[in-house]
Amino acid sequence: MEIFQLLVSGLANGCVYGLIALGFVMIYKATEAVNFAQGDFMMLGAFVMIGFNNAEYLGLPFAVSIVAALVVMGAIGYLLDRLILRRVAGESQTSVIILTIALGFVIRFVVGLIWGHEPKSLENPIIGQDIAFGGIVLGLEDVAVIVITLLLTLALYLFFQRSKLGLAMQAASQNQLAAYYMGVPVKRIQGFIWALSGIVAGIAGILFATKGSVDPTTGLIGIKAFAAAVIGGFGSLPGALLGGLIVGIIEPFASRYMPAGYSQIAPYALLLLVLIFRPSGLFAQQRNKKV
Amino acid sequence: MRVHFKTSYNQDIRLFEDKWTLFVYSLLIILSFLMPYILDVFYLGEMTNVLIWAIAGLGLMLLTGHTGQASLGHAAFLALGCYSYAILVQKGVPFLIAFPLSSVITGVVGMIVAIPALRLRGIYLAIATLAMSILVDDVIVLAEPFTGGVSGIFSEPIFLFGMEIDRWGTPIAFYYVALVTIIIVTFGYANIMRSPLGRSFVAVRDSEVSAQAMGVNIARTKMISFGLSCAITGLAGALMGLFAGIFNNETFSVVISIQLLMMIVIGGLGSIHGAFFGAIIIGFLPQFLSISKEYVGDFIGGSAVAIPGLEFGVFGMILIAFIMFEPNGIYGRWVKIRTWFELFPFYRKGMFKRQKSFLKTERLQ
Numbered sequence: 001m002e003i004f005q006l007l008v009s010g011l012a013n014g015c016v017y018g019l020i021a022l023g024f025v026m027i028y029k030a031t032e033a034v035n036f037a038q039g040d041f042m043m044l045g046a047f048v049m050i051g052f053n054n055a056e057y058l059g060l061p062f063a064v065s066i067v068a069a070l071v072v073m074g075a076i077g078y079l080l081d082r083l084i085l086r087r088v089a090g091e092s093q094t095s096v097i098i099l100t101i102a103l104g105f106v107i108r109f110v111v112g113l114i115w116g117h118e119p120k121s122l123e124n125p126i127i128g129q130d131i132a133f134g135g136i137v138l139g140l141e142d143v144a145v146i147v148i149t150l151l152l153t154l155a156l157y158l159f160f161q162r163s164k165l166g167l168a169m170q171a172a173s174q175n176q177l178a179a180y181y182m183g184v185p186v187k188r189i190q191g192f193i194w195a196l197s198g199i200v201a202g203i204a205g206i207l208f209a210t211k212g213s214v215d216p217t218t219g220l221i222g223i224k225a226f227a228a229a230v231i232g233g234f235g236s237l238p239g240a241l242l243g244g245l246i247v248g249i250i251e252p253f254a255s256r257y258m259p260a261g262y263s264q265i266a267p268y269a270l271l272l273l274v275l276i277f278r279p280s281g282l283f284a285q286q287r288n289k290k291v
Numbered sequence: 292m293r294v295h296f297k298t299s300y301n302q303d304i305r306l307f308e309d310k311w312t313l314f315v316y317s318l319l320i321i322l323s324f325l326m327p328y329i330l331d332v333f334y335l336g337e338m339t340n341v342l343i344w345a346i347a348g349l350g351l352m353l354l355t356g357h358t359g360q361a362s363l364g365h366a367a368f369l370a371l372g373c374y375s376y377a378i379l380v381q382k383g384v385p386f387l388i389a390f391p392l393s394s395v396i397t398g399v400v401g402m403i404v405a406i407p408a409l410r411l412r413g414i415y416l417a418i419a420t421l422a423m424s425i426l427v428d429d430v431i432v433l434a435e436p437f438t439g440g441v442s443g444i445f446s447e448p449i450f451l452f453g454m455e456i457d458r459w460g461t462p463i464a465f466y467y468v469a470l471v472t473i474i475i476v477t478f479g480y481a482n483i484m485r486s487p488l489g490r491s492f493v494a495v496r497d498s499e500v501s502a503q504a505m506g507v508n509i510a511r512t513k514m515i516s517f518g519l520s521c522a523i524t525g526l527a528g529a530l531m532g533l534f535a536g537i538f539n540n541e542t543f544s545v546v547i548s549i550q551l552l553m554m555i556v557i558g559g560l561g562s563i564h565g566a567f568f569g570a571i572i573i574g575f576l577p578q579f580l581s582i583s584k585e586y587v588g589d590f591i592g593g594s595a596v597a598i599p600g601l602e603f604g605v606f607g608m609i610l611i612a613f614i615m616f617e618p619n620g621i622y623g624r625w626v627k628i629r630t631w632f633e634l635f636p637f638y639r640k641g642m643f644k645r646q647k648s649f650l651k652t653e654r655l656q
Contacts, residue, residue: 028414034414034417084611084615087615088614088615088618091614091618092359092560093361093413093414094355094359094361094417094552094556094560095556095560095614095618097361097363097414097417098552098553098556098610098614099610099611099614101549101552101553102553102606102607102608102610102611102614103607103611104607105603105604105606105607106604106607106608106611108600108603108604109600109601109603109604109607110604112600117600216600223421223422223425226418226421226422227422230415230418234414234415261429261432261433262433264429265425265426265429265430268422268425268426269426271418271419271422272419272422272423272426275407275411275415275418275419275422276407276410279410279411279415
C-alpha cells in the first residue's frame with residue numbers, strides 16, 4: 001500500500017516535471033534553442049493564475065481565470081519571441097542559453113515585485129478532496145494532474161505528428177533555409193511555438209499551484225525538468241513525459257529508502273548517469289553534424 | 292591608423308602587435324601595481340575581488356570562449372580549488388606549494404571530468420555541467436569530515452616570505468598576491484593562444500568536423516582545454532576562499548556558475564579582455580546599484596527602498612540587452628569604437644556584420 005501511495009504522489013509530481021519538459025522539447029523541436037527559463041515560465045503561469053483567481057487580487061471565477069491566465073501566458077510567450085528571441089536568431093547556442101537564463105532571472109525579479117516573495121497557494125474547488133478505492137486514498141488534485149498531463153501530451157504529440165502546422169514546425173527546425181524556400185512562414189511559426197509553450201507552462205503552473213504553494217524561486221524545479229527532458233531524449237514529446245515520470249517516481253522512493261543527504265541528489269545523479277552512458281537520452285535522435 | 296608591414300609569418304603571432312601596444316599594456320601593469328597608493332582600502336578590496344573574478348573568468352573563457360564548450364558548472368571547480376587549497380594548508384603545506392598544487396589537483400580532476408563530457412556537446416554539456424554543479428553542493432555537505440559541511444571551514448592567512456597576508460589585516464599585500472597571479476595567468480593564456488594548441492582550441496570551437504579534417508585530435512584538445520581551464524579556475528577558487536575567509540557549501544552554489552558564464556558573455560566571448568571587462572561589471576554592479584538607489588531615493592524624496600532580487604534582475608536585463616544589441620560583449624563594442632577612430636572618417640556600418648546563418652537540426656527525425 002505504501003509503495004502504491006509513493007507511486008501516485010511521484011506520478012503527480014512527475015507529471016509537472018513532464019509538463020515543463022514538454023515546454024523545453026517543443027521549443028527545442030521547432031527552434032533548436034533550449035529555454036532555460038521554462039521553469040520560471042511555469043512559476044509565472046502559477047502567479048498569473050493566482051492573480052486572476054484569488055480573492056485578494058482579482059477574484060474572478062475559477063474557469064474564467066484559467067482561460068484568462070492561459071491567454072496571458074500565450075501572449076507573453078509570443079511577445080518574448082517577437083521582441084527578444086527573434087533578434088538573436090543565428091547567435092551561438094551559448095548566447096541563447098545565457099539569454100534564457102537571464103530571462104529567468106528577470107521573470108523571478110518581476111514576479112517578486114508584483115506578488116511578493118512569500119509562498120502563495122491557489123484557491124481552487126478541488127483542493128482537499130479525496131478519492132478512495134480499495135484502501136488507497138488519492139488526492140483529487142493528484143488525479144487531475146495526471147489525467148490532464150496525459151491528455152495534453154497526447155494532443156501535442158498528435159499535433160506535431162499529424163497536423164500541417166506541426167509538420168511545418170518540424171520542417172522549420174530541420175532545415176530552416178529549405179523551409180523558407182518551401183513557403184513555410186518560419187518566423188510566424190516560431191512565434192506560434194513560443195506562444196504554445198507559454199500556454200503549456202501556464203497549464204503546468206496552474207496544476208503545480210493546485211498541488212501546493214508557489215514562490216518566485218519555484219522555477220528552479222525547471223532543473224529537474226531538464227533531467228526529465230534529457231532522459232527522454234530532448235526531441236521527443238512522449239519521451240519528455242516519460243522522463244518526467246521517472247524523475248518524479250525516483251524522488252519519493254529515494255527519500256523513503258535512502259539515507260538523508262543522498263536522497264535529494266538522486267535525480268541529478270540519474271541525469272549524469274544517463275548523459276554519460278547514453279548521451280542522447282533513451283530515445284536517441286542525435287547524429288553527427290555535417291559541414 | 293597604424294599600418295603593419297609584415298615581413299615574416301612570426302609577426303602574425305606576436306604577443307604584442309607593435310611597440311605602441313606593448314607600451315599601453317606596460318602602462319596598465321604599472322598602473323595596477325600603483326593602485327594601492329591611488330585607491331582607499333575599501334575600493335582596493337573591491338579591486339581584489341574583481342581580479343579574482345577575472346581569474347575565474349579567464350578559466351572559463353579558455354573553455355567556453357575559445358574552445359566553445361559551454362560549462363554551467365565551473366563553481367564546482369572553484370569549490371574544488373578552494374577546498375583543496377584550504378585542506379593542504381591545514382595539513383601544513385606552505386603557500387608556495389599548496390597554491391599551485393590546488394590548481395594542479397583541480398586541473399587533473401577537470402581532465403577526468405572531461406572524459407565523459409567529451410561525448411556531449413552544446414546544450415547536453417551545459418546541462419551535464421549544471422547537474423554537476425548542483426551535485427557538488429550536496430557532496431560538500433556529505434564529505435563533512437574534510438569540508439566541514441554546512442558550517443564550513445576557514446582559509447588560514449597566507450605565510451609568504453615571513454609575512455602574514457590576509458584580506459583584512461594586510462589588504463595591500465593580498466591585492467599584490469591576486470595581481471601577480473593574474474599577470475602570470477594572463478601571460479600564460481596569451482602565449483597558449485599563440486601556440487598550435489591554442490589555435491586548435493579555436494578550430495574545435497569553430498567547427499569540430501573541419502578541425503578533425505585538418506588533423507586536430509578533438510578528444511585530446513578538449514581534454515587539455517578542460518584541464519587548463521579547471522586549473523586556472525582552481526587558482527581563482529583558492530583566492531576566493533582566502534578572500535571570503537570562511538566558506539561552506541553555499542559559497543560555490545550553482546548561481547556562481549551561472550554568474551561566471553554571464554560575466555564572460557557580457558565581457559565578450561572569445562577574448563582575454565572580455566574576462567576582465569566582465570569581472571569589472573560583476574564586481575562593481577552591487578556598489579553601483581546601492582549608490583544609484585540612494586540617488587533615486589533622494590530624487591523622489593523617500594528613503595532608499597530595499598528591493599529583494601534587484602541585483603539579479605538588473606543583471607539579467609543588462610545581459611539580455613547585450614546579447615540582443617552587442618553579442619560580442621563589451622570587448623566587441625570596444626573594438627568597434629577603436630576601429631572607428633583608427634579609420635576616421637572611413638568607418639562603414641557593415642564592417643563587423645556577420646553572415647546570416649540558418650539553422651539546421653542535429654537530430655534524426
